[in-house]
Amino acid sequence: MEAAPRPREVSAELSQGLENLLLGEAPTLTRNDVVEQAGIDLGTASALWRLLGFPTVPEEAVAFTPMDVEALRASAELMRLGIVSIESQAALVRTLARSFARLAEWQTRLLAEIRIQNDATDAEHLALVEQALPKIEAFQDYVWRRHLASASAGLMTSEASAASGELLAIGFVDIVGYTSQSKKLDQGELIAWIESFEAAVTEVVVDHGGQVIKTIGDEALFVTTDPRSAAEIALVLTARGRDENDEFPAVRAGIAYGNxxxxxxxxxxxxxxxxxxxxxxxxxxxxxADRGVHEVLCRDHAPEETRADDLVLRRIPNVSVKGYGKFDCWVVRRAKG
Structure with a gap:
C-alpha cells in the first residue's frame, strides 16, 4: 500500500507569497497611513477593524495595502448614502465578518488539502492559488447576487410590516444522540458526518421552497412561508432518520408558525x-408542532386527533416548555392508508 504524501512545511516565503497574492500586493502602509489616506478618524477605523474580527497590529507595523484604504472609504460612503446607518453598522459588519471568516477557513483548509495531495512545491501551490482565486471570487459574487435577488423579491415590505415582523413557519431539526455518536468519530469523520447532515437538510428544505437560516453542529434552523411545507420538510427528514438503510442520522423536529x-x-x-x-x-x-401550525393545517378543529389532508395531528396537552410554561402542542404524522 502506497504511503500518503507527507505535507511540506509552510515556509516563510510561501506564507508571505500567499498574503501578497490574497491582498493584491505586498503591504506598504501602516495603520496611520490608511486612516490618513481614507480620510476617516482613527477611532472609527479601529472600531471597524475590531468588528471585522481582524487581529490588532502595532501602530508602526507595515501591514496594510491600498485595498484597506478603499474598504474604509466604501464604508464611509455607504453610511453617507444611508445604506448603512451608524446604529446598524456594527451588527452588519459583525455578520459579514462571521460569514466570511467561516468561508475563508473552509477554503484555506481545502487548498491546504490539495497541496498535501499533490505534494506541491511552494511555487506550484502559489500558481494554483493565483489561478483559482479570480474564479472563486467571481463565483462568490454570483452566489451573493442570486441570493440578494431572491431575498429582495420576498422582503421588500413596508416599514410597518418590517417592524411587526412577518408570518413564517420555523423548523428546527436536531440530531438524536449527537454527543455519544461524535465521541466515536475522529476529527475527519465528524466533519464529514456534519457536512453530510447539512447537505441533506439543505436539499430537502430547498426542494420544498424553504430556506436554511443556519446550522449549529447537530441542529439546523429553517423557515418556510407556510406550515404545510415546514411539516413536510420535517416529516421527510425524520422518515429518513428512521430508515436503517439511509445514512442520514436519526433526528427529531419542532415546528411553529407565527410572527x-x-x-x-x-x-x-x-x-x-x-x-x-x-x-x-x-x-x-x-x-x-405548536398551536399556530395546528390552526392553519386544521383550521377550526381542535379534537384530540385532527386530520389535515394526509396528515394526522395528535394533541399533547399541558406540555411544559422552558420559558413559556404549559401549553398544548401536536405530534404530526402521516395518515396511514
Missing part, C-alpha cells in the same frame, strides 16, 4: 424560541 422578525440573515422572536423548545419535546423520529 417572526428577520434581521441580518437571522430570525428572532417567540415563534423561533418555541420551535426550538419543541425539539426537546419531540421523541426521536417525530415532529412536534
Amino acid at each position: 417572526v422578525v428577520r434581521r441580518l440573515g437571522d430570525v428572532f422572536g417567540p415563534t423561533v424560541n418555541i420551535a426550538s423548545r419543541l425539539t426537546s419535546v419531540a421523541r426521536p423520529g417525530t415532529v412536534v
Whole structure:
C-alpha cells in the first residue's frame, strides 16, 4: 500500500507569497497611513477593524495595502448614502465578518488539502492559488447576487410590516444522540458526518421552497412561508432518520408558525424560541408542532386527533416548555392508508 504524501512545511516565503497574492500586493502602509489616506478618524477605523474580527497590529507595523484604504472609504460612503446607518453598522459588519471568516477557513483548509495531495512545491501551490482565486471570487459574487435577488423579491415590505415582523413557519431539526455518536468519530469523520447532515437538510428544505437560516453542529434552523411545507420538510427528514438503510442520522423536529422578525440573515422572536423548545419535546423520529401550525393545517378543529389532508395531528396537552410554561402542542404524522 502506497504511503500518503507527507505535507511540506509552510515556509516563510510561501506564507508571505500567499498574503501578497490574497491582498493584491505586498503591504506598504501602516495603520496611520490608511486612516490618513481614507480620510476617516482613527477611532472609527479601529472600531471597524475590531468588528471585522481582524487581529490588532502595532501602530508602526507595515501591514496594510491600498485595498484597506478603499474598504474604509466604501464604508464611509455607504453610511453617507444611508445604506448603512451608524446604529446598524456594527451588527452588519459583525455578520459579514462571521460569514466570511467561516468561508475563508473552509477554503484555506481545502487548498491546504490539495497541496498535501499533490505534494506541491511552494511555487506550484502559489500558481494554483493565483489561478483559482479570480474564479472563486467571481463565483462568490454570483452566489451573493442570486441570493440578494431572491431575498429582495420576498422582503421588500413596508416599514410597518418590517417592524411587526412577518408570518413564517420555523423548523428546527436536531440530531438524536449527537454527543455519544461524535465521541466515536475522529476529527475527519465528524466533519464529514456534519457536512453530510447539512447537505441533506439543505436539499430537502430547498426542494420544498424553504430556506436554511443556519446550522449549529447537530441542529439546523429553517423557515418556510407556510406550515404545510415546514411539516413536510420535517416529516421527510425524520422518515429518513428512521430508515436503517439511509445514512442520514436519526433526528427529531419542532415546528411553529407565527410572527417572526428577520434581521441580518437571522430570525428572532417567540415563534423561533418555541420551535426550538419543541425539539426537546419531540421523541426521536417525530415532529412536534405548536398551536399556530395546528390552526392553519386544521383550521377550526381542535379534537384530540385532527386530520389535515394526509396528515394526522395528535394533541399533547399541558406540555411544559422552558420559558413559556404549559401549553398544548401536536405530534404530526402521516395518515396511514
